[in-house]
Amino acid sequence: MLARENNFFxxxxxxxxxxxxxxxxxxxxxxxxxKILRYKRGKKSGEQRLVAKGSxxxxxxxxxxxxxxxALDMEAYLAGVQREILEELIVERPKHTRIGALIxxxxxxxxxxxxxxxxxFELPYPVAEKRESMILNLEFLTPEQLRAERDTLETWSQxxxxxxxxxxxx
Amino acid sequence: xxxxxxxxxxxxDFGLTSWSRMxxxxxxxxxxxxxxxxGMFQGLRLM
Numbered sequence: 364m365l366a367r368e369n370n371f372f373x374x375x376x377x378x379x380x381x382x383x384x385x386x387x388x389x390x391x392x393x394x395x396x397x398k399i400l401r402y403k404r405g406k407k408s409g410e411q412r413l414v415a416k417g418s419x420x421x422x423x424x425x426x427x428x429x430x431x432x433x434a435l436d437m438e439a440y441l442a443g444v445q446r447e448i449l450e451e452l453i454v455e456r457p458k459h460t461r462i463g464a465l466i467x468x469x470x471x472x473x474x475x476x477x478x479x480x481x482x483x484f485e486l487p488y489p490v491a492e493k494r495e496s497m498i499l500n501l502e503f504l505t506p507e508q509l510r511a512e513r514d515t516l517e518t519w520s521q522x523x524x525x526x527x528x529x530x531x532x533x
Numbered sequence: 534x535x536x537x538x539x540x541x542x543x544x545x546d547f548g549l550t551s552w553s554r555m556x557x558x559x560x561x562x563x564x565x566x567x568x569x570x571x572g573m574f575q576g577l578r579l580m
Contacts, residue, residue, distance in 0.1 A: 369567055372559040384562040425561035435561060465578045467568070478563065481577070522577050529579055 364465075365480070367436040372427045378476060385478040389444040390420035390466065390519060392481060393454065394531060395489040398503035404517075405499045416517040417500075419509065419524065420479070422447050444482055452501075453492040457484040463530045466519050479519050483530065 378384050393400040401419050425443050466479030489503035506527045
């Protein structure tokens with residue numbers, strides 16, 4: 364699916380209203396020592412529908428920042444994912460990264476036009492600092508703590524929390 | 534009535550600036566039909 368011939372860039376305004384297209388959203392879970400990073404989206408968050416929700420996924424739309432780009436191969440895509448994280452957080456270089464799952468939620472209008480690609484980044488230490496003001500209440504939590512606050516999380520994070528053991532298993 | 538080159542240049546500059554401001558955000562997408570051909574799912578699919 365992430366092969367160059369399968370994706371392309373489209374104007375966001377039309378993609379937001381076209382269920383025949385799925386906008387690819389990298390959704391990176393940062394884990395370390397059995398804990399997972401959780402943050403809350405502040406008012407300056409780009410996606411107003413998610414403000415004040417808790418989240419365990421870092422990421423956003425992949426844009427055609429590079430002039431003349433019509434599609435992405437896996438290498439360019441992964442570089443974009445890394446860039447997204449470094450724009451929002453200060454973290455150590457991950458020990459290990461992998462794609463863990465896809466999220467598709469057609470149960471609501473927002474989910475109908477987005478597709479989440481869940482990345483797992485294993486950090487050497489459970490330490491992260493925010494770089495973006497939209498990121499609030501950064502905290503590494505155990506799976507039990509995350510399950511306890513499941514109802515405060517955005518939908519995609521709830522789906523991930525419901526499958527954490529499988530997602531984090533190598 | 535003739536139009537000066539300076540005026541034409543100003544018009545072109547204005548047009549390019551406006552176009553740049555209006556340039557729409559482009560986002561990476563896949564077709565839903567591709568997902569359907571791979572087997573559509575609801576929720577999470579491990580990879």
